[in-house]
Amino acid sequence: MDLKRYVRDVPDFPEPGVLFRDITPLLQNAEAFQYAVQKLSERFQGRNLDAVVGIESRGFLFAAPLAINLGLPLVPVRKPGKLPAAHMTAEYALEYGTSQLDIHSDALGKDAAVVIVDDLIATGGTAVAAAKLVELLGARVHAFAFLVELAGLGGRERLRDYEVVSLLRYE
Amino acid sequence: MDLKRYVRDVPDFPEPGVLFRDITPLLQNAEAFQYAVQKLSERFQGRNLDAVVGIESRGFLFAAPLAINLGLPLVPVRKPGKLPAAHMTAEYALEYGTSQLDIHSDALGKDAAVVIVDDLIATGGTAVAAAKLVELLGARVHAFAFLVELAGLGGRERLRDYEVVSLLRYE
Numbered sequence: 611m612d613l614k615r616y617v618r619d620v621p622d623f624p625e626p627g628v629l630f631r632d633i634t635p636l637l638q639n640a641e642a643f644q645y646a647v648q649k650l651s652e653r654f655q656g657r658n659l660d661a662v663v664g665i666e667s668r669g670f671l672f673a674a675p676l677a678i679n680l681g682l683p684l685v686p687v688r689k690p691g692k693l694p695a696a697h698m699t700a701e702y703a704l705e706y707g708t709s710q711l712d713i714h715s716d717a718l719g720k721d722a723a724v725v726i727v728d729d730l731i732a733t734g735g736t737a738v739a740a741a742k743l744v745e746l747l748g749a750r751v752h753a754f755a756f757l758v759e760l761a762g763l764g765g766r767e768r769l770r771d772y773e774v775v776s777l778l779r780y781e
Numbered sequence: 782m783d784l785k786r787y788v789r790d791v792p793d794f795p796e797p798g799v800l801f802r803d804i805t806p807l808l809q810n811a812e813a814f815q816y817a818v819q820k821l822s823e824r825f826q827g828r829n830l831d832a833v834v835g836i837e838s839r840g841f842l843f844a845a846p847l848a849i850n851l852g853l854p855l856v857p858v859r860k861p862g863k864l865p866a867a868h869m870t871a872e873y874a875l876e877y878g879t880s881q882l883d884i885h886s887d888a889l890g891k892d893a894a895v896v897i898v899d900d901l902i903a904t905g906g907t908a909v910a911a912a913k914l915v916e917l918l919g920a921r922v923h924a925f926a927f928l929v930e931l932a933g934l935g936g937r938e939r940l941r942d943y944e945v946v947s948l949l950r951y952e
Contacts, residue, residue: 620865624865630865632865634856634857634864634866637856637857638832638854638856639854640853640854643848644849644852661809666838667837667841670839670845671845671857672845674846675849677814682811683808683809683814684808684809684842685808685809691795694789694791694803695789695791695803717805717809
């Protein structure tokens with residue numbers, strides 16, 4: 611199945627000059643969404659993983675069914691102020707300024723092996739921050755999984771110490 | 782399975798005097814998460830639905846696997862500024878001021894029957910806004926599904942024109 615048929619290009623979003631890869635048509639096609647989740651599930655079956663880590667909020671769309679399919683715990687990594695209990699924080703750079711991600715301190719056991727899931731990788735800043743959080747808890751990043759990879763933006767190079775899986779690659 | 786065992790009470794979050802029902806322990810227990818998704822799936826199997834509508838962002842955690850299980854399209858309802866293509870907007874009241882939710886204008890066909898999914902219903906303001914969006918597109922709310930219902934806050938009464946399913950009820 612050619613999943614790119616279900617990604618819509620929206621020019622000048624969120625700002626002029628940016629071509630946004632909109633995955634909502636893929637979500638809205640039941641077969642395409644099931645196919646994407648199935649493909650990710652196949653890649654990580656039998657890997658001895660301990661948890662799926664999902665990055666808020668579009669990462670949740672793939673992390674949740676992947677965790678269900680693999681029978682694994684789901685650990686949300688969230689934007690600031692969202693997690694109610696004791697948590698760790700990692701900052702990452704945006705084009706202007708910084709943002710941060712949080713993880714509950716009791717979310718992962720020591721040496722737990724996880725796959726970190728997001729819908730898309732661009733520069734990799736969010737992914738690096740999520741890896742930092744996993745490692746702050748003493749757990750281990752087994753791999754990253756993305757639906758879409760914007761290959762021209764260098765994200766894979768920033769994650770070169772890890773296995774990176776993406777289903778759809780744009781140059 | 783007693784799902785309440787996997788909900789953590791966090792006092793004074795997000796502000797003093799509020800008791801927050803934290804579902805992350807449920808997500809982080811693979812059996813409990815699978816059980817919750819399975820229970821929701823059973824409730825909506827064979828209903829002749831056309832789509833699952835998930836409310837950003839914790840609603841995505843249950844809407845996504847529900848859509849996969851039922852073989853239905855997943856339509857995200859998102860916070861302002863997130864949807865890249867033409868969309869409709871609905872406002873809803875917060876304790877102080879208002880917020881809004883968006884839906885892509887092409888997300889649902891006329892007369893489509895949907896189930897709207899969120900993790901939790903409190904006063905029901907978000908749910909009412911999501912229903913308004915579905916109806917603005919000419920589609921129809923078949924039911925609402927929540928993991929947690931805070932029954933003392935009147936949400937179910939505000940949704941009295943609809944079927945409301947919740948797996949976990951707190952008085």
